[in-house]
Amino acid sequence: QKEVEQDPGPLSVPEGAIVSLNCTYSNSAFQYFMWYRQYSRKGPELLMYTYSSGNKEDGRFTAQVDKSSKYISLFIRDSQPSDSATYLCAMSDSGGSNYKLTFGKGTLLTVNP
Amino acid sequence: ETGVTQSPTHLIKTRGQQVTLRCSSQSGHNTVSWYQQALGQGPQFIFQYYREEENGRGNFPPRFSGLQFPNYSSELNVNALELDDSALYLCASSSGQGIGRGYTFGSGTRLTVV
Numbered sequence: 531q532k533e534v535e536q537d538p539g540p541l542s543v544p545e546g547a548i549v550s551l552n553c554t555y556s557n558s559a560f561q562y563f564m565w566y567r568q569y570s571r572k573g574p575e576l577l578m579y580t581y582s583s584g585n586k587e588d589g590r591f592t593a594q595v596d597k598s599s600k601y602i603s604l605f606i607r608d609s610q611p612s613d614s615a616t617y618l619c620a621m622s623d624s625g626g627s628n629y630k631l632t633f634g635k636g637t638l639l640t641v642n643p
Numbered sequence: 644e645t646g647v648t649q650s651p652t653h654l655i656k657t658r659g660q661q662v663t664l665r666c667s668s669q670s671g672h673n674t675v676s677w678y679q680q681a682l683g684q685g686p687q688f689i690f691q692y693y694r695e696e697e698n699g700r701g702n703f704p705p706r707f708s709g710l711q712f713p714n715y716s717s718e719l720n721v722n723a724l725e726l727d728d729s730a731l732y733l734c735a736s737s738s739g740q741g742i743g744r745g746y747t748f749g750s751g752t753r754l755t756v757v
Contacts, residue, residue: 538683562742573647573733573748574686618685625742628698630676633685 533557536619536634545643549606553619553634556600560621562629563595565604568616568636577617578604581625609641645670647749649734655755656724662754664719666734669747674698674739675717676746677709680731692717693739721754729756 536553543549551565562581566574578593580586580602586593592605602621606613616638620631648667656662668675674693678686688701692711706722715736721728731753735746 534685536685564742564745571750573735573750574746575748576745579742579745620685622742628674628691628693629742630688630691630699630701631686631746632688633678635683635685 531556533632534619534621534634537637538635540638540640542640542642543609545609545611545641547609547641549609549613549639549641551604551606551617551619551637551639553602554600555602555621555632557621557623557632558600559623560632562622562625563593563602564620564622564631565591565593566618566620566633568618570615574618609639611641611643614640647734647736647747649732649749649752651752652750653753653755655757658724658726658756660724661720661722662724664721664732664734664752664754666717666719666736666749668715668717668734668736672736672738672747673715674737675711675715676735676737677717677719678733678735679703680733680751681727682730686733689719724756726756729754 565578568574583597594603616636618636619634622629676691677689680686690700731751734749
């Protein structure tokens with residue numbers, strides 16, 4: 531079993547839809563959870579960061595972490611064509627200076643105008 | 644503020660050869676991490692450098708090695724290339740102030756081994 535599982539999609543939605551992206555994980559030591567967005571031919575860029583369980587909102591994006599279920603989600607409201615990208619969940623057991631991230635496979639999202 | 648710059652952007656090597664990939668970290672960042680991203684996969688941690696020393700390593704064989712220089716730039720060296728080494732190699736720099744600020748990734752070097 532992989533440490534982090536993420537449905538690779540692809541996921542195609544109409545503009546304005548609410549998008550739900552999810553990851554599950556098996557390592558109970560993970561405490562730090564992130565979502566990265568990766569456009570084609572680019573490196574990943576940090577979207578959301580959450581420590582431990584709970585919700586975090588930033589504009590159209592909401593990240594949720596449920597440590598009891600080992601399940602994290604990213605919701606995108608009012609999705610735009612510019613949101614079309616691969617979304618990667620990432621996790622770490624350490625939040626200090628030498629942290630390393632364990633990534634999911636990524637979900638390819640296309641938002642159609 | 645400049646971002647993370649990687650060179651070259653693409654290269655093709657033959658199995659058994661050696662390759663060196665280069666990374667200039669973002670201004671003010673003293674920690675560099677390297678990740679391998681195979682096609683259709685998420686990035687996998689190779690190793691991290693802090694103050695010119697290896698500061699953690701993932702599940703990669705010793706033929707993957709690296710360096711960090713006093714200006715915090717870094718190199719990734721891969722010896723005895725195998726076909727499975729074909730991937731996007733990502734360099735990520737960070738400030739060493741903890742996970743909250745995240746990495747700044749470069750756009751990567753696409754390595755093809757034939």
